[in-house]
Amino acid sequence: xxxxxxxxxxxxxxxxxxxxxxxxxxxxxxxxxxxxxxxxxxxxxxxxxxxxxxxxxxxxxxxxxxxxxxxxxxxxxxxxxxxxxxxxxxxxxxxxxxxxxxxxxxxxxxxxxxxxxxxxxxxxxxxxxxxxxxxxxxxxxxxxxxxxxxxxxxxxxxxxxxxxxxxxxxxxxxxxxxxxxxxxxxxxxxxxxxxxxxxxxxxxxxxxxxxxxxxxxxxxxxxxxxxxxxxxxxxxxxxxxxxxxxxxxxxxxxxxxxxx
Amino acid sequence: xxxxxxxxxxxxxxxxxxxxxxxxxxxxxxxxxxxxxxxxxxxxxxxxxxxxxxxxxxxxxxxxxxxxxxxxxxxxxxxxxxxxxxxxxxxxxxxxxxxxxxxxxxxxxxxxxxxxxxxxxxxxxxxxxxxxxxxxxxxxxxxxxxxxxxxxxxxxxxxxxxxxxxxxxxxxxxxxxxxxxxxxxxxxxxxxxxxxxxxxxxxxxxxxxxxxxxxxxxxxxxxxxxxxxxxxxxxxxxxxxxxxxxxxxxxxxxxxxxxxxxxxxxxxxxxxxxxxxxxxxxxxxxxxxxxxxxxxxxxxxxxxxxxxxxxxxxxxxxxxxxxxxxxxxxxxxxxxx
Numbered sequence: 001x002x003x004x005x006x007x008x009x010x011x012x013x014x015x016x017x018x019x020x021x022x023x024x025x026x027x028x029x030x031x032x033x034x035x036x037x038x039x040x041x042x043x044x045x046x047x048x049x050x051x052x053x054x055x056x057x058x059x060x061x062x063x064x065x066x067x068x069x070x071x072x073x074x075x076x077x078x079x080x081x082x083x084x085x086x087x088x089x090x091x092x093x094x095x096x097x098x099x100x101x102x103x104x105x106x107x108x109x110x111x112x113x114x115x116x117x118x119x120x121x122x123x124x125x126x127x128x129x130x131x132x133x134x135x136x137x138x139x140x141x142x143x144x145x146x147x148x149x150x151x152x153x154x155x156x157x158x159x160x161x162x163x164x165x166x167x168x169x170x171x172x173x174x175x176x177x178x179x180x181x182x183x184x185x186x187x188x189x190x191x192x193x194x195x196x197x198x199x200x201x202x203x204x205x206x207x208x209x210x211x212x213x214x215x216x217x218x219x220x221x222x223x224x225x226x227x228x229x230x231x232x233x234x235x236x237x238x239x240x241x242x243x244x245x246x247x248x249x250x251x252x253x254x255x256x257x258x259x260x
Numbered sequence: 261x262x263x264x265x266x267x268x269x270x271x272x273x274x275x276x277x278x279x280x281x282x283x284x285x286x287x288x289x290x291x292x293x294x295x296x297x298x299x300x301x302x303x304x305x306x307x308x309x310x311x312x313x314x315x316x317x318x319x320x321x322x323x324x325x326x327x328x329x330x331x332x333x334x335x336x337x338x339x340x341x342x343x344x345x346x347x348x349x350x351x352x353x354x355x356x357x358x359x360x361x362x363x364x365x366x367x368x369x370x371x372x373x374x375x376x377x378x379x380x381x382x383x384x385x386x387x388x389x390x391x392x393x394x395x396x397x398x399x400x401x402x403x404x405x406x407x408x409x410x411x412x413x414x415x416x417x418x419x420x421x422x423x424x425x426x427x428x429x430x431x432x433x434x435x436x437x438x439x440x441x442x443x444x445x446x447x448x449x450x451x452x453x454x455x456x457x458x459x460x461x462x463x464x465x466x467x468x469x470x471x472x473x474x475x476x477x478x479x480x481x482x483x484x485x486x487x488x489x490x491x492x493x494x495x496x497x498x499x500x501x502x503x504x505x506x507x508x509x510x511x512x513x514x515x516x517x518x519x520x521x522x523x524x525x526x527x528x529x530x531x532x533x534x535x536x537x538x539x540x541x542x543x544x545x546x547x548x549x550x551x552x553x554x555x556x557x558x559x560x561x562x563x564x565x566x567x568x569x570x571x572x573x574x575x576x577x578x579x580x581x582x583x584x585x586x587x588x589x590x591x592x593x594x595x596x597x
Contacts, residue, residue, distance in 0.1 A: 003367070006367075007365070010361060010364040013361070014350065014357075014361055017353060017357065018350075018352045018353065021352065022352075092346055092347075092348055093344045093345075093346030093347065093348030094349075094350060096309070096314055096342075096344050096346075096348065097344065097348045098365070099314055100312050100313065100314055100337065100342045101337065101362070101365035101366060102334050102337040102338050102365070102366060102367065103365050
C-alpha cells in the first residue's frame, strides 16, 4: 500500500510538472470557466425574471444556479482527457518503460487520476473566486465551498479513471477522443448541470438518474443554493462509492495490461 | 554460478494468431554481451519484451538473475535495466527529471539517485544540459539519456533494444564505446540489432534469429569461420606456364584450402584462416617462378555471409517489406529530430 502511494505520487509528479510548465494550457484552463460565467450568466439572466423559472432553478440568480454547473463542466473536460496521456506514453515507448519498472501497476492510473484531480481542483478554486467576485453567495458557507471542491475532485477522479481504463484498449488519440466525445454529451445534458432535472422530459430524467454527473451536481448545487441538505451527504456517498468502483476497475485493467 | 538470463522453450503467439517467437532456448552468461541479430520482424523485440516481462509468454520459462520472471516479477524487474528502441524519454521534462523519475520508479533513495545521476550524466556528456528540456536535444543525446536512465539503479543486466537504430555513425561509435565500458564494469548486456557490424563489433556471442527461431548461436568469429576461410583474389601481369606452376606451388602452402581460376584472369585462393598473413608468402614465392602479381584482394567472411547461409537471404532483402520500412522510417525520423 505504501509503495502504491509513493509510486502514484511520482506518476502524478511527472504529469503535474509538465502541466505547470505549459503556460498556455494553464491560462486557457483559467479563461475558459471565466468566459462561461460571464457569457452564460449574462445571456440567461433574463430567465430568472420569470418567476416560474426562478422556482425551478431554486434561486433568483441564474449565475448562482450555473456556478456549480460550470465547476463541474470544467473539471469534466480536464479530467476526461487524462487517458490521452497513456495513449501518448504508449506511442513514444514511455508506457513500456513504466510497465517494465518495478512499480505497482495500479500506480500508473492512480497517479494520472490524482494529477487530473489536482488540475480540476485548481480550476474549481479559480471559478469559485470569480463567482464570488460576481456576487454569487454560497449558502453553506466556507465549509460548504470546501465540500464542493471535494466533490469536484472526486468526480475528476471518476472521469479520469474512466478515460484511463479506455486508453489501455484504445491505441490512437483520435479514436479515444471520439469515444470520449460520445460519452461527454449525454453525461453533460442528461444531468442537471445546465438545466434543472424537473423541467426535462421523463426519459431524459431517467438517464439523469443513472448519470454519475447528477450525483456530483446535486450536492454541489444544494451546497451553493440551499445549504447543507440531506442530499449532500447521500449523493456524496454515492459518488465516493463510484470512485472506489472506478479505482478497482482501472487497477485491474492496468494489472492485466501485459496480458496479451 | 548459474547464468544471467535463462530462456527455455519460449513461445509467443499474439492474440491475432501471429507466431512471433516459436520456441527458442538460450542462456546468457554473466558479464558477456549477447546479441540477437536479425531483420525487423524476426521476433527480436518480442523476445526482449517477453524476457523483461512486458509481454506474457504463451509458454516457456524465463529466469533473470535467478528470479523467475512470471513467479517473481518484482525481483526480476529490479535486476534489469531496459532501453527500448523508441528512445522513451519524456521530452517535456528536463534530462535530470527524466533520470530522477526513473530512479524513483526503482525505489531508490534521494541521495543515491543524485550520486548515480551525476555520475551517469557526466559519463554520457549530458551534465551541462541536465536542466534543459529534452525536446531541445538531438536524437543521439536522447538515446544517451535513455540509456543513462536505464542504468540509474545499476542493474546487473542491461537490455538494449536496437540501441543505435537511426543514429549517425559517430553517435553509434560512441554508444558502442559505452556498451564496452559497461561490460568492463561487469554488467551483462543483452542487445538486439539488425546491424551486422554492430553484432560483430560488440558481441561475445550472437544468436541469429529469423522468423521467430534461432538459426545459429555462437561467437561471431566462430560463426564466420563456419562459412569457410578468407578469400584472396589475385590477378597477374601476364599469365602462362609460369603462373600455372606458381599456383601449383601455392596450393602446397599449409593453410591454403583451394585455388581456382575465375573469369577475366582472376584467380581465387581460399585460406583456412589468416588470409592477411598469406599475402606476403605469395609475394615471396612469386619471384621464384618469375611471375608478376598485379593486384591482390582479401575478403573476409562477414556476418552477412553467415546470415545468408542460415536464412537464405541477406538482411537487407529480409527487410524490404513495406510495413517494416515505414516503421523504421518513423523511428529514424524521431531519432533524427
